[in-house]
Amino acid sequence: MLTVTNVHKAFGDNKILQGVDLAINKGDVVVILGPSGSGKTTLLRCLNFLEQADQGTATFSDLQVDLAKATRKEIYAVRQKTAFVFQNYNLFANKTALDNVTEGLITGRKWAKEAARQKAREALAKVGLNGKEDLYPSQLSGGQQQRVGIARALVLEPDIILFDEPTSALDPELVGEVLEVMKTIAQEGTTMLVVTHEMSFAKEVANHVIFMDGGRVVEQGDADAIFLRPKEERTKQFLRRVLPQEYNYQI
Amino acid sequence: MDIAFFKQALGIAFSGVPLTLLVTVVTLIIALPVGFFLTLVRMKRIPVIHQLIGIYLSFIRGTPVIIQIFVLYNSIPLLIAGVAKGKFDVYAIHPIWYAFVIFSFGMAAIVAEIVRGALQTVDKGQLEAAYSVGLTVPQAYRRIILPQMLTAALPNLCTATVNLVKATSLGYAIALPEITLRTKVAANAGYHYVEAYTAIFIVYLLICLLIEYAFHKTEQRVRRYQGGIAC
Numbered sequence: 483m484l485t486v487t488n489v490h491k492a493f494g495d496n497k498i499l500q501g502v503d504l505a506i507n508k509g510d511v512v513v514i515l516g517p518s519g520s521g522k523t524t525l526l527r528c529l530n531f532l533e534q535a536d537q538g539t540a541t542f543s544d545l546q547v548d549l550a551k552a553t554r555k556e557i558y559a560v561r562q563k564t565a566f567v568f569q570n571y572n573l574f575a576n577k578t579a580l581d582n583v584t585e586g587l588i589t590g591r592k593w594a595k596e597a598a599r600q601k602a603r604e605a606l607a608k609v610g611l612n613g614k615e616d617l618y619p620s621q622l623s624g625g626q627q628q629r630v631g632i633a634r635a636l637v638l639e640p641d642i643i644l645f646d647e648p649t650s651a652l653d654p655e656l657v658g659e660v661l662e663v664m665k666t667i668a669q670e671g672t673t674m675l676v677v678t679h680e681m682s683f684a685k686e687v688a689n690h691v692i693f694m695d696g697g698r699v700v701e702q703g704d705a706d707a708i709f710l711r712p713k714e715e716r717t718k719q720f721l722r723r724v725l726p727q728e729y730n731y732q733i
Numbered sequence: 734m735d736i737a738f739f740k741q742a743l744g745i746a747f748s749g750v751p752l753t754l755l756v757t758v759v760t761l762i763i764a765l766p767v768g769f770f771l772t773l774v775r776m777k778r779i780p781v782i783h784q785l786i787g788i789y790l791s792f793i794r795g796t797p798v799i800i801q802i803f804v805l806y807n808s809i810p811l812l813i814a815g816v817a818k819g820k821f822d823v824y825a826i827h828p829i830w831y832a833f834v835i836f837s838f839g840m841a842a843i844v845a846e847i848v849r850g851a852l853q854t855v856d857k858g859q860l861e862a863a864y865s866v867g868l869t870v871p872q873a874y875r876r877i878i879l880p881q882m883l884t885a886a887l888p889n890l891c892t893a894t895v896n897l898v899k900a901t902s903l904g905y906a907i908a909l910p911e912i913t914l915r916t917k918v919a920a921n922a923g924y925h926y927v928e929a930y931t932a933i934f935i936v937y938l939l940i941c942l943l944i945e946y947a948f949h950k951t952e953q954r955v956r957r958y959q960g961g962i963a964c
Binding site: 562573585591 | 856859862863865866867868869872876877880957959
């Protein structure tokens, strides 16, 4: 469904990505783990052209694009096939929850207004926000805002949803509600590429885990392989620091 | 104080209001899009064009309006005469056309500065989110960035508009028959200057108060989405 090869990206002299490859099948939930500065977020942003990679290609189903030299038309086509959930939600501040969700349908995909509203209401209901349709982002809690963000991505029925640390900006108490929604849509077969620090989510939901460090994929495999039988020393070191004590004896 | 003349002067001053408002409105219609466009071009940092716009902006910022009026009012006819080569009489052009050009020239620069400041108040993530749901650049600006930018720009635009109304009083220097010129001419006959200036004073005050009220109402409306934040 999505194949990415040899992505490089540097900010000035600072090489963030140094040749990343990955492959995602339809219905996969892929989690990218790694320490800060390992390039996880930059990789995601390059895939949606929020950053321009220096080198690399991506193939979305039948659409192959050069991440470094994509035309405006190709970028637009890729964005029609993907959706993005941001770390700090980035809901449109001047639009209500409902209008946030319909914006991509009505303006981006030329849907009829009423049909878009109907679909948006269903999406908001799915993330547990019935009755909040007419509230502005400033009137919603962080967890609610992020759930609107997920509904906004979901309603577009993209081939893949890219999640960039969706719970990192939330109060600990609100993390659960967002992860719950993510788990639900994962079980419904949504293809997801998730950058997160939530190890429990990675363990329970992901069917493929990628560990990145220093702009490279260090190790990848299914959740059990990474969490219980990591091969690389760097992965073991990282997991020792981030996993709760109870898992440590298994490593 | 000659009360009879004062009343008469008020009437004359009010008769200049339509022209003052016409100059203000036409100037805004020209300056708002031009100023916005100037800022967008400037943000792209294209060599030469970027510097040219910078020079233009500091020229406007660093010179008195009356001098801008004199410079443009004296140079534009020369330019037109040079191009037209005697095909028509440049001195027959009504001063209102000069007023449109001169005030738009100054106002566009002020709008450009206001827009630049206002754009910076909108979080970059808003644009990224707009792109991520498949909006094109113009769509993202029109539907997401502009409405949010407006809330930051309106207080400054209000000040700029009020300043513009007041600046049109300098139109007397190019024989523009607006509020100030008309009333002054009427006062000349009997040396009733105090009455005339008081009348002018009141008329400008009323116009500016009304404009401020209109901006205040608009601001309240566009700020609705900010919920609890007072305005």
